[in-house]
Amino acid sequence: MNKVFKACALSACVASLTPAGTARAHHAAAAQYDVEKVVQFKGVLTKVEWVNPHTHMSFDVKGPDGKVTNWSIEFAGVAGMRRAGLANKQVLAVGQTYALAVNPARDGRKMGLINTMTFPDGRVFRLGAVVQD
Numbered sequence: 001m002n003k004v005f006k007a008c009a010l011s012a013c014v015a016s017l018t019p020a021g022t023a024r025a026h027h028a029a030a031a032q033y034d035v036e037k038v039v040q041f042k043g044v045l046t047k048v049e050w051v052n053p054h055t056h057m058s059f060d061v062k063g064p065d066g067k068v069t070n071w072s073i074e075f076a077g078v079a080g081m082r083r084a085g086l087a088n089k090q091v092l093a094v095g096q097t098y099a100l101a102v103n104p105a106r107d108g109r110k111m112g113l114i115n116t117m118t119f120p121d122g123r124v125f126r127l128g129a130v131v132q133d
Contacts, residue, residue, distance in 0.1 A: 033103040033113040040101045043071060045094050050087075052077045057092075059100065061110075071110045073102055075127055084125055096120060 029035055043059025055075040060068050081087040097120060102112025114127045 029103070029113055032105060033111075034106050035103050035113075037104060038101050038115060039104045039112065040099070041071075042097055042099045044097050045092060046070065047094065048092055050078055050081075052079075055081050059098070069110050071100075071102075071112060073100060073112050073114050075114050080127075084127055086125060086127075 041061050043061040045057060046060050047058040049056040054077055057073050057075060059071045059073060061071050062068050075081060075086075076084065078087060086092060099118035100112070101115040103115065105111040117125045117127060119125075
């Protein structure tokens, strides 16, 4: 075998291992979110980003002092949202108020991983892997 072939074969072997490690690290929600804690609040939906690997939604949340803060919430990917019945853009309404239960970011940023989302009409969607009632 020549050196170029050996180098290519070695590179291909190393490259084939990379996606598995990346996928495993990507799904470690506990690294970014406190999965032992659930924060509940109501917020006005301001933006929906239909992207993979995760859909993101932004909510304006009014605190007890009246100050509004924007929370960025991580949801399932587009396929997971479709399976949950939420991928239809007419289902989610920007400007509407939703009740959310999320695992908050460990670093204190106004970010969260969705557990449940309750619509104004009372429908509840359980979307998170870690749900605490």
